[in-house]
Amino acid sequence: MDNDLVQMLRTVIREELIPIKEEVSSVREQVSxxxxxxxxxxxxVSSVxxxxxxxxxxxxxxxxxLDRIEAEQQIMKQDQKIMIEEQELIKRAVLETNERVIKIESIVENQHRIIELLSARSIEQEAQIKRII
Incomplete structure (x- = not known):
């Protein structure tokens, strides 16, 4: 009887272990x-x-x-400032030159009038000399 009891216990334990083994197998699959x-x-994560x-x-x-572009932009601003200053100097020089040209034109006109007057006097004096001779 002991043998039968042992056999019976083994059978019961095996039957009880089947669901546990299945569950352990399922847990292993889930862990995997x-x-x-x-x-x-x-x-x-490695890819990210x-x-x-x-x-x-x-x-x-x-x-x-961006740093290089900003540096170049600063240089361009400085160049632009210099160009504006130079432009002002050129503008002043042009205005001064224009004033001088106007004065020269006035002087030339006066000289033409004087030359015409002297030319007329010279012709008149020449005529007087011819009359005297």
């Missing part, structure tokens, strides 16, 4: 699935880290270019 998902997430690193490098390049 979770491990696979964690591995996928790690790969995605690479992309972030690339973006940081590109941002640094953009910052360097």
């Amino acid at each position: 699935s979770v491990k696979a998902e964690v591995s996928t997430v790690r790969e995605e 880290n690479v992309e972030v690193s690339t973006i940081k490098e590109e941002l640094e390049t953009v910052n360097v270019r």
